[in-house]
Amino acid sequence: MKLHCVSLWLLGTILMLCSVDNHGLRRCLISTDMHHIEESFQEIKRAIQAKDTFPNVTILSTLETLQIIKPLDVCCVTKNLLAFYVDRVFKDHQEPNPKILRKISSIANSFLYMQKTLRQCQEQRQCHCRQEATNVTRVIHDNYDQLEVRSAAIKSLGELDIFLAWIAKNHEVTSSA
């Protein structure tokens, strides 16, 4: 009888946690118009990626880094990567071309909006970072540091499509296009 009650209690707790996690995940979903960001990136993709002279090096896709992230870590990883781009990549890249610069600025502003949305989830303690998520973030930063700053920045900007595709996939963002 006690064992039966304990098992039932555990089952209920698990279900509650799962729903909370899902709910939290759903609540921390980014509702940004990703299509707009993707279109902006496509316009500068050729110019940015042409400057990437190290194709055999990647920053975001090392060993399929982003592919192995679990749903529980999506919120944390998304938050960390958004901070990575806003704090390091966009600041390290010096773009001489104004057209490209405008597009990059548009993308950066969109990232800032997404960070604000995720900050709310963090304040509600619904975006908890686990070790796996922290490890992925450290790897990305290490890859970025192995390259020259300008090359790294260029390469990181060139890999925005990867990051945007990962966000769209994990956050189930509806396209408003």
Add this chain to the structure above:
Amino acid sequence: MLPRLVVLLAAFLSRRLGSDAHGTELPSPPSVWFEAEFFHHILHWTPIPNQSESTCYEVALLRYGVEPWNSISNCSQALSYDLTAVTLDLYRSNGYRARVRAVDGSRHSNWTVTNTRFSVDEVTLTVGSVKLEIHNGFILGKIQPPRPKMAPENDTYESIFSHFREYEIAIRKVPGNFTFTHKKVKHENFSLLTSGEVGEFCVQVKPSVTSRTNKGMWSKEECVSLTRQYFTVTNVIIFFAFVLLLSGALAYCLALQLYVRRRKKLPRVLLFKKPNAFIFISQRPSPEIQDTIHPLDEEAFLKVSPELRNSDLHGSTDSGFGSTKPSLQTEEPQFLLPDPHPQADRTLGNGEPPELGDSCSSGSSNSTDSGICLQEPSLSPSTGPTWEQQVGSDSKGQDDSGIGLVQNSEGQAGDTQGGSALGHDSPPEPEVPAEQDPTAVVFRGYLRQTRCAEEKATKTGCLEEELPLTGGLGPKFRGCLDDKAGLHPPALAKGYLKQDPLEMTLASSGAPTEQWNQPTEEWSLLALSSCSDLGTSDWSFAHDLAPLGCVVAPGGLLGSFNSDLVTLPLISSLHSSE
């Protein structure tokens, strides 16, 4: 010290440059790019300038973020290379990089790397096929996604682009080449409404994914002809309903016509007996007049005053031939007219044919008959043109028309019997005939036209002829037939003139001459024989007859009568005296 370093450095640099120059003799391809469709990835490059025939190109491929470069083709003469087989995981990875360099013998150029990372974003979306069908005025289309052969079984277009697939449809009617109607559909099955238009429609489809920035390519144009459907269910039903209605209307009209035209049966009261062909009904409304013939009493007529005889009244009863001395007996066949001229004294009944003409001419002026003197042609004596008949008891011609040639009763009053008592003359009233002596003959017969007879002397020799008399104009003729010859009707006597008592009285009101002038022509058609020596001018009729000559109208006498004058019904009372 320093010079040594400079020399060594120069030698090092020259050696390095030389090696580079040796490796960079050939120019590298100016550009390298991917042109990819769904599982159809083709690497293209531009040739190097001034390439020789021995120049070929080396292709290498690198998976993004993973070393090393993999050489795909060592020497390719073409300017493109299909890398689909080595890029099958393009849609599940971060992309590839490719590079190409020119090789000419031992020389090779630098690598030319693709500018962009070849990823799923660079795949141009296409459709496999478009099928169109026509159904109830709609064009139903079905889009088939591409199904490349090199694609793995699990990597389908729908699986890779699972969401937000969209197709843009361009519809064109064949005559117009630049008038497209665009429509976006979000599914592979679509329908187009043609709004009743007919003709050929061509459709093109361009796929896209709204969540992606992939470009789309217009498909091949598919056309379908839309014809007007005449044999639709609705049209067939309407047609049959119309046919049914029309046939019903026609049947109704036909039945109505048959009913209207059916042989109707007359009511019994309206049925009349078929009249006997030999019975002629008088059309004259003279109910008082009875068709009875009574034998005349000669004595009764002797009492008729001469004045009465010679009166105009009597004359009026004449047939109107202008006899100055109209005789009362003109219409009466049973009175013998005395021959005023002795030379004319002869008995026609004796059969003296050639003298008939003379007798006519001699006695015509004094004749009290209708004034018509018939002269028969030179026929057998038996057929005496004139005859005097005595309507006596022995007369067989009681049923004669009652017409007799009566001469003027100047000198032969005895012979002249008041034939007027027959009812045609003296009394003007139509009832006279009925009021007359019962012995009087109610005349309703025909005035037979015969030769004029020598009335006076021939009276005795004349037999009453029972021949029917012709003539409805009034003039009475009396002819004597040769007894010997028997009763032979004169050949000229062909027609019959019905005498109407009423008419005679009315006709006699006018001048006799005038009256006679009118029927002149009619008489001419009759079997009249003009007497060349008719004589005096008193007989205007005779003058009229003169130019006519002795004409015998064998037939058609009745038809020649003026319908206005001959209104009397014909009473056929043919009695042949034997």
